[in-house]
């Protein structure tokens with residue numbers, strides 16, 4: 001069964017025709033939107049590569065049916081940069097060497113955003129706990145955790161007007 | 163924490179942002195599964211649900227009639243030419259012919275207008291199987307009357323090896339102490355985050371373009387051409403961004419050939435993406451090994467003899483296995499000087515997915531057994547484990563018993579740095595109960611000396627083209643970037659030689675249509691091999707530029723230098739400089755930001771040459787020098803390399819005596835990579851290896867039921883580490899000057915996984931007196947051992963592989979009786 005849904009994706013309103021068994025990840029990556037920055041490593045909720053923000057919260061988009069997302073606001077990795085400038089979290093990942101093959105990266109960065117939005121100054125332990133659902137086979141996580149710390153510090157400095 | 167060789171470089175030995183990383187962090191990077199073409203169809207593969215069966219009949223009529231289905235293929239419709247990894251052992255077909263050999267063997271394929279239709283069509287294909295006896299472990303497979311998985315391999319032996327150097331029996335007769343232990347790991351998966359994917363487009367002119375997530379564009383191109391009976395150059399293989407490989411993407415897979423077949427059949431582009439369960443069914447990662455090792459030492463603790471009996475459970479096909487079985491022997495020839503060694507091994511076919519190569523190919527499980535045993539001997543002889551290793555170590559300038567010449571080898575520095583930075587001396591034997599520290603060393607190759615098929619071609623050719631307007635250069639190489647950072651290494655070398663900024667160097671890699679041949683990303687070969695070719699190509703460009711300017715200025719080449727985007731020395735004749743500059747400025751008069759002072763720029767001179775004679779091209783090739791290896795040790799050519807890396811890991815752990823729970827508190831890894839090109843990338847490889855090694859030590863195991871079906875084919879059930887499992891770690895770069903490496907560089911990606919597993923095993927023994935000789939190390943095994951140790955009131959308890967492993971090794975011993983090694 002197909003149905004029209006309304007989505008706000010990266011601040012643009014869409015009306016999209018979706019299948020009842022289509023996941024949000026499939027919809028984002030599919031021919032209507034082509035937002036392939038969202039990756040799929042398992043399609044079972046195990047890897048976190050498909051992490052996007054739904055109303056600001058990180059979700060595994062492979063576990064959300066497109067129809068369930070009806071009326072919600074979605075942020076994908078493509079929506080993070082603004083005015084041609086990368087988001088500070090993206091810059092932190094790039095500069096910290098936290099990106100190797102990059103397949104986990106969009107999900108990691110969005111997870112970082114959802115964490116820092118509610119906890120701007122997380123400890124390493126809190127970062128570890130928050131990222132437990134995002135797998136990375138390449139980096140050993142060390143530089144990913146560093147990147148989140150750097151991004152947090154950057155945000156704090158900015159708020160202090162430095 | 164690092165040690166540095168002091169060289170005066172602008173770009174090398176820094177930590178730049180890698181090529182392609184901003185694209186990855188913004189979602190712009192396209193991986194194979196992200197690419198769509200007009201009229202593209204979706205492919206899907208029907209896999210065998212049975213581990214061993216004859217195919218009596220396949221009925222595809224209902225699938226064909228499903229609306230939206232464009233093609234249904236079985237072996238009847240397509241080429242049945244064989245392929246595989248080692249050319250002497252081509253034993254696979256794209257689609258199963260007459261029989262299936264493991265759960266997951268490819269039986270049929272579909273192309274349809276969307277993925278859902280393709281998957282629905284699979285369910286409509288009816289296969290009539292006749293079940294055959296299933297062989298799931300080597301002891302059943304090696305039985306005299308066992309059914310044969312491949313008719314031409316008696317006893318299901320894929321390959322056997324019997325080697326000896328020196329005189330092992332004599333050494334054993336003279337030994338002060340002899341110890342025998344057994345060890346086993348488990349079949350593991352690569353678990354790259356990006357599943358394999360292929361997009362094939364067979365066009366009307368008869369050209370095939372294949373985008374694929376591969377480590378080896380060249381081998382895929384060649385294999386597809388062989389099977390489809392096409393000229394090699396009609397097949398263009400493009401590796402776009404690749405989401406990790408670790409070995410499992412290092413040879414052509416049936417999915418790539420099937421995608422091409424579907425495209426040929428439908429005249430449409432076809433994209434085929436494996437799901438996670440299919441990734442596990444394809445597998446091709448680390449073998450399951452069984453080892454029995456006997457070590458003999460003299461009274462000073464020097465190793466004088468070593469015997470190694472081993473069985474490799476190979477799964478259904480040869481894959482990389484011929485190389486694996488030889489590496490399993492030869493990767494023990496260093497980092498210790500052992501004059502007398504014997505190796506007997508069997509690689510056995512079983513009805514499971516084929517095992518292949520994984521990071522640290524053929525060197526992980528044998529190393530774990532060896533190092534755990536060495537530690538037990540050190541302990542028995544009351545020798546400090548670090549001292550034991552220094553005492554037995556080889557060093558630069560030595561030749562191993564297998565004839566490998568170690569042109570650089572800073573093993574002792576690795577050991578010492580790791581020891582000091584982990585405060586080993588303060589901790590060893592002084593930690594509170596339940597806490598332990600353990601050490602291990604290892605070594606690895608910097609590229610396989612021999613290519614996979616017999617050929618005289620160079621292993622790497624690189625072309626560098628200067629931009630026609632002079633603003634930078636492009637490096638063309640077939641060498642695959644898979645997330646390890648190889649593109650950046652080649653760009654850094656090029657920038658250094660041409661005096662350019664890293665941003666001035668573009669790299670186009672892994673595209674057989676644009677790039678000269680390179681054998682690809684495996685055996686940790688790229689920095690050394692592609693690196694040497696890159697260096698030569700960049701030097702060829704540099705020499706042309708310098709020759710031109712020297713000719714023009716009528717002063718010797720040695721007066722000029724490329725640096726900082728300039729041709730230094732051109733300021734020596736202002737008149738000549740003005741002529742060239744004015745000419746350039748006139749030609750570019752509508753452009754802004756032109757350089758008006760100082761020495762001529764790279765662009766000004768490059769444009770001058772272009773005006774004269776067209777594009778500036780530089781070419782470099784690399785073929786390994788005559789590499790030494792012992793003719794006495796059969797197959798030691800596998801393991802012979804232009805250079806060898808070495809590494810030390812120190813693990814610190816806590817064991818809970820009540821639950822057996824294990825925490826890895828800290829890992830230190832020191833690695834001799836020769837000259838460090840991209841320091842942050844090297845740290846990344848070390849950190850990734852520590853995590854990957856921890857993973858194989860503690861978690862990884864593909865578990866099969868008695869029908870040969872994997873019961874944990876998800877990333878939820880097949881565990882790899884999360885952020886919660888990985889401790890803080892210390893990556894230590896140890897440098898040496900490798901004469902065969904570009905700028906003295908050698909490998910970093912693979913060797914560093916090898917010492918991690920045994921360091922953890924040894925740390926656990928230090929913590930609680932339990933030696934776990936079967937991977938993965940679980941708290942159940944530790945707890946069981948602690949109880950057994952207590953019951954026996956013993957100081958130590960060794961958790962051995964199960965009785966089945968003994969049977970497997972006993973059968974191998976029986977078979978190898980009387981086999982001559984020479």
Ligand code: FES
Nearest residue numbers: 043045047048062
């Ligand atoms: S693809 Fe969604 S969690 Fe793995």
Ligand code: FES
Nearest residue numbers: 101104136137138
């Ligand atoms: S960078 Fe490769 S999976 Fe994280």
